[in-house]
Amino acid sequence: MKKVSMFLLVLVMVFPAFSGGQSDAESDGPVTVDVWFHSGKGEEREVLNTQIEEFNSIQDEVFVKATMLPEGSYNEQVSAAALAGDLPDLLDFDGPNVYNYAWSGHLIPMDGYISADMKSDLLPSILAQGEYDKKIYALGTFDSGLAIWANKAYLEKAGVRIPTAVDDRWSFEEFKDALVKLQALPEVEYAIDFKMNYGQGEWYSYGFSPIVQAFGGDLIDRNGYKTSQGIINGPEAVAAMEWFQSLFQEGYAIAEPAGDDDFYAKKITALSFVGHWMWQPHNSGLGEDLVLLPMPVMGKKAVTGMGSWCWGLTSQSKNPEAAWKFLEYIMQPSQTLFMSNGNGAVPARLSALKRSSLFGAGGSLEVFTQQLSTGVAVPRPITPAYPVITELFAEAVQNIVNGADVQSELDKTAAAIDQDLADNQGYPVK
Amino acid sequence: MKNPVGLGQLRKKEERSAWLFSMPALILLFVFLILPFILALGFSFTDQRLIPNLNLPTRFIGLRNYIRLAADSNFHIALRNNFLFVIIVVPLQTSLALCLAMLINRKIQFVNVYRTVFFSPVVTTMVVVAIVWSFLYHPDSGFINKMLNFLSFGKISGISWLNDTFWALPAIIILSIWQGVGFQMIIYLAGLQDIPLELYESSMMDGAGPWKNFVHITLPQLKNTTIFVAVSTTILAFKLFTQVWVLTKGGPQNATITSIVYLYKQGFKQLKVGYAASIAIVFFIIVLLISLIQRHFLKEERSVD
Numbered sequence: 001m002k003k004v005s006m007f008l009l010v011l012v013m014v015f016p017a018f019s020g021g022q023s024d025a026e027s028d029g030p031v032t033v034d035v036w037f038h039s040g041k042g043e044e045r046e047v048l049n050t051q052i053e054e055f056n057s058i059q060d061e062v063f064v065k066a067t068m069l070p071e072g073s074y075n076e077q078v079s080a081a082a083l084a085g086d087l088p089d090l091l092d093f094d095g096p097n098v099y100n101y102a103w104s105g106h107l108i109p110m111d112g113y114i115s116a117d118m119k120s121d122l123l124p125s126i127l128a129q130g131e132y133d134k135k136i137y138a139l140g141t142f143d144s145g146l147a148i149w150a151n152k153a154y155l156e157k158a159g160v161r162i163p164t165a166v167d168d169r170w171s172f173e174e175f176k177d178a179l180v181k182l183q184a185l186p187e188v189e190y191a192i193d194f195k196m197n198y199g200q201g202e203w204y205s206y207g208f209s210p211i212v213q214a215f216g217g218d219l220i221d222r223n224g225y226k227t228s229q230g231i232i233n234g235p236e237a238v239a240a241m242e243w244f245q246s247l248f249q250e251g252y253a254i255a256e257p258a259g260d261d262d263f264y265a266k267k268i269t270a271l272s273f274v275g276h277w278m279w280q281p282h283n284s285g286l287g288e289d290l291v292l293l294p295m296p297v298m299g300k301k302a303v304t305g306m307g308s309w310c311w312g313l314t315s316q317s318k319n320p321e322a323a324w325k326f327l328e329y330i331m332q333p334s335q336t337l338f339m340s341n342g343n344g345a346v347p348a349r350l351s352a353l354k355r356s357s358l359f360g361a362g363g364s365l366e367v368f369t370q371q372l373s374t375g376v377a378v379p380r381p382i383t384p385a386y387p388v389i390t391e392l393f394a395e396a397v398q399n400i401v402n403g404a405d406v407q408s409e410l411d412k413t414a415a416a417i418d419q420d421l422a423d424n425q426g427y428p429v430k
Numbered sequence: 431m432k433n434p435v436g437l438g439q440l441r442k443k444e445e446r447s448a449w450l451f452s453m454p455a456l457i458l459l460f461v462f463l464i465l466p467f468i469l470a471l472g473f474s475f476t477d478q479r480l481i482p483n484l485n486l487p488t489r490f491i492g493l494r495n496y497i498r499l500a501a502d503s504n505f506h507i508a509l510r511n512n513f514l515f516v517i518i519v520v521p522l523q524t525s526l527a528l529c530l531a532m533l534i535n536r537k538i539q540f541v542n543v544y545r546t547v548f549f550s551p552v553v554t555t556m557v558v559v560a561i562v563w564s565f566l567y568h569p570d571s572g573f574i575n576k577m578l579n580f581l582s583f584g585k586i587s588g589i590s591w592l593n594d595t596f597w598a599l600p601a602i603i604i605l606s607i608w609q610g611v612g613f614q615m616i617i618y619l620a621g622l623q624d625i626p627l628e629l630y631e632s633s634m635m636d637g638a639g640p641w642k643n644f645v646h647i648t649l650p651q652l653k654n655t656t657i658f659v660a661v662s663t664t665i666l667a668f669k670l671f672t673q674v675w676v677l678t679k680g681g682p683q684n685a686t687i688t689s690i691v692y693l694y695k696q697g698f699k700q701l702k703v704g705y706a707a708s709i710a711i712v713f714f715i716i717v718l719l720i721s722l723i724q725r726h727f728l729k730e731e732r733s734v735d
Contacts, residue, residue, distance in 0.1 A: 076698045082481045083703070100701070105484035200679050256593060258571045315484075391699040395681065402593045402682040420700065423477060428486065 030063040034088035047342035089317035102137040103384035109135035140310035142345035145276040145368025170296035182270040193269040204394035215240035215299030228417040233410035279344035306377035473707035480701040495708035527614030549612040560676035567591035621655030
């Protein structure tokens with residue numbers, strides 16, 4: 001008897017979780033919905049926190065219990081939770097990583113929840129990226145924009161034409177010529193900054209796979225997503241990455257920036273190849289001198305990236321309807337506009353886009369809207385293999401920038417991606 | 431022998447409380463060490479995914495992971511880097527620790543300040559250390575390149591410490607030694623203070639100088655300490671992960687990849703838990719073998735008189 005009770009005491013001491021128990025028992029009060037999200041940029045986080053507070057105060061049916069997780073290891077934490085069967089009701093995913101969860105059966109389709117009104121008002125790119133296996137599994141409250149920001153004073157001094165709209169973009173020759181002219185300016189140490197300080201990660205795939213696609217290559221054969229051989233290591237992709245590598249080797253691009261502000265504070269770079277999220281610092285740093293250039297032609301055509309963080313409803317949720325209510329709330333036009341004004345991203349609703357002073361007609365960031373609506377922006381591969389593809393491609397980019405042989409580096413990437421496809425039996429659906 | 435039954439009972443009771451007292455440690459060891467190891471062993475024969483697919487169950491794939499591992503050049507490079515790191519770091523760090531310990535084992539002013547300064551990197555989180563060193567290593571604005579440039583009258587400049595296939599591993603080694611040496615230093619300091627002063631006094635009477643004192647008294651007296659320091663540094667060195675992950679992610683071109691970094695990449699980045707588990711098992715066996723060999727060749731002297 002005594003032994004047993006002592007043993008229990010030890011157990012209780014060692015595992016406080018055992019004695020804590022589940023406290024959120026079902027009662028008449030509001031339904032509690034667990035929500036996870038990444039702690040991103042300050043403004044984005046503040047807007048979301050405000051939205052959660054407001055949602056919790058204006059109605060008493062659903063209570064959102066939000067948990068913020070550090071962005072650096074967000075994907076790892078979520079996948080570990082999936083393995084442990086411990087996912088919340090609603091959470092956000094870093095772009096295309098969502099397809100693996102959809103394929104694995106951890107998410108439920110939202111088609112039944114999305115009203116016809118909402119669907120017709122969504123940015124087409126939001127729908128395109130939320131869809132996997134003909135069902136909608138993810139919704140972003142905003143989309144992203146990627147182009148080249150420029151210091152107008154330097155462009156004028158170097159005598160480079162300043163394009164203002166998508167159909168006015170630089171040709172490949174013009175772009176290369178601009179790099180040479182800008183590099184020659186005494187104030188400019190590097191003509192272009194590719195934000196290599198973000199480090200090996202999703203940025204490399206988001207930012208630089210459009211260059212591969214512009215040259216006519218891709219990360220994987222999008223027809224069935226069955227192989228990368230001859231695509232990611234095909235002649236087009238190799239040409240793209242060799243050109244990219246040459247920018248670093250010939251001194252046009254900076255491989256190891258000392259900080260984040262070479263473009264907008266130190267002003268030692270003339271161009272900055274980066275997304276919408278740098279709008280605030282760029283605007284306050286350069287003011288009147290800031291221009292957003294449409295993505296130029298590289299190789300054969302102009303291609304840019306799209307997609308950002310997006311929300312998914314998990315199959316572990318006991319109250320998907322309640323979780324949807326919150327998602328529906330933050331998907332409202334006014335709320336997407338609220339977020340857009342905070343983080344500078346493209347709002348997910350067309351009606352919000354029209355009202356946006358940044359993205360609407362004549363707005364400073366209208367180029368992003370044009371790129372999304374004219375097919376310049378391409379979604380990242382819509383396949384459950386994406387987490388592996390992006391990891392391998394990012395590693396290849398890092399090695400290539402540091403001088404590795406492009407062909408052999410991409411051959412390795414192609415072999416590893418195809419190995420992963422084989423290991424997962426080609427990611428069969430059902 | 432009046433009451434043998436009572437004595438037996440007493441012993442039994444003692445045994446019971448011994449078990450009881452070791453229970454918390456045993457439970458923790460079982461839950462966080464033995465159980466995961468058994469699970470890893472099981473996973474290593476499957477194609478377990480990190481995000482399990484509810485429609486595509488995990489399959490038993492026999493020895494496929496191990497066969498693939500034997501031919502995996504990335505893993506071979508990781509092991510080579512591990513060994514290179516250990517072979518360079520263990521002797522260097524051990525001798526540096528002994529030097530530092532002897533320097534601060536004297537009656538000099540502010541000796542406690544020196545001890546604190548040498549020990550402070552040990553109590554600093556590795557992530558913080560690595561981030562600070564990433565600034566020091568920066569090719570243009572980093573302190574190390576600026577200093578080299580100054581000392582060489584401008585001849586050395588712009589070494590890309592962390593992005594050069596030749597310099598990346600040495601860079602990791604230097605910062606690892608700097609961070610870890612204080613710990614071994616403290617152990618050596620304790621060892622040094624255990625050496626009876628009479629030994630030095632009598633050798634001085636016999637006319638021995640400082641070098642003879644060091645070789646014939648200090649080193650032999652520190653044998654057990656040295657063994658402990660060498661074995662523990664070896665095991666710690668094999669676990670190399672944090673500084674690599676923060677600074678280079680194993681790159682450039684696998685120049686700094688280690689077994690643990692590769693395991694993490696396979697398990698958490700490429701979602702192949704089964705394959706990662708087989709790396710863990712092979713790595714465990716290698717480290718276990720090395721520890722056993724070390725123990726065999728470096729027998730501790732249990733009693734010192």
